Amino acid sequence: MSLKGKTALVTGSTSGIGLAYAKALAGQGANLVINGFGDAAAIEQERLGMEATSGGKALYSAHDLTKVDQIEAMMKEAADTFGGVDILINNAGTQHVSPIEEFPVDKWNLIIALNLSSAFHTTRLAVPYMKQQKWGRIIQTASAHSLVASPFKAAYVSAKHGLAGLTKTVALELATFGVTANCISPGYVWTPLVENQIPDTMKARNMTREQVINDVLLAGQPTKQFVTAEQVAEIALFLCSDAASNITGANISVDGGWTAG
Ligand code: NAD
DSSP, X not given: OOOTTOEEXXXXXXXXXXXXXXXXXXXXXXXXXXXXXXXXXXXXXXXXXXXXXXXXXXXXXXXXXXXXXXHHXXXXXXXXXXXXXXXXXXXXXXXXXXOGGGOOHHHHHHHIIIIIIHHHHHHHHHHHHHHHHTOXXXXXXXXXXXXXXXXXXXXXXXXXXXXXXXXXXXXXXXGGGTEEEXXXXXXOXXXXXXXXTHHHHHHHHTOOHHHIIXXXXXXXXXXXXXXXXXXXXXXXXXXXXXXXXXXXXXXXXXXXXXXXO
């Protein structure tokens, strides 16, 4: 498969799963818009690496996707540079772990804005070009938490279930335009998002680091292995291929069997 001449925008692609998507897409020759926060020099090194791999262009957008005007600015920058976005991967996300009665309102608002509303805004802005081209791929990094819940993750589980609903709706609206919309739903993937949950969980459950990893994180994952970011990225590449043109409105689990139970 070659994605030469196509442009992929991956939100939250300076780290973890998003970075793996961007590198995989560069490997197929796609132009890229990468987005997210982090060390400027490290991001520039990744951006240059993607251009070297793809032979195309990679643009870095530092926009904060909790803000509608910044999402609009990012999408305009992509359109001005590349004409439009052919492959949209909504991946930026964050987590907060807390009982519902103590759940900070600002964390709820942040998680809904970033993990759910930003996907609505990027999608509504990307779709006109995709419809006109009669080709497009919209891919969400949802989560096993788009299908099942866990305690203490009210905002995250709500946002991810919402993302699954948004995806099905968009899939139906675009079914005759050559545009597919799908969720990829990983179980636990070893990334900074997971690493950052460990200290709070150690405290909340009075556990060692090893106990948190084995008895909490991997407890529900029957394979007892973390999913890798590269495995998730391979699914996205498949969804971009012609072989996947009839997969739309799906929610593809990559969770080591978690949601089979
Ligand atoms: P990560 O923390 O490694 O990456 C998150 C990315 O989002 C980073 O690039 C970060 O800079 C960016 N980001 C954060 N706030 C932003 C903002 N306001 N505006 C723009 N970008 C912002 O996390 P990850 O584990 O790679 O998670 C990526 C996605 O995968 C998330 O949606 C997450 O919910 C989902 N997911 C992760 C796992 C897992 O186990 N790691 C499992 C299922 C789903």
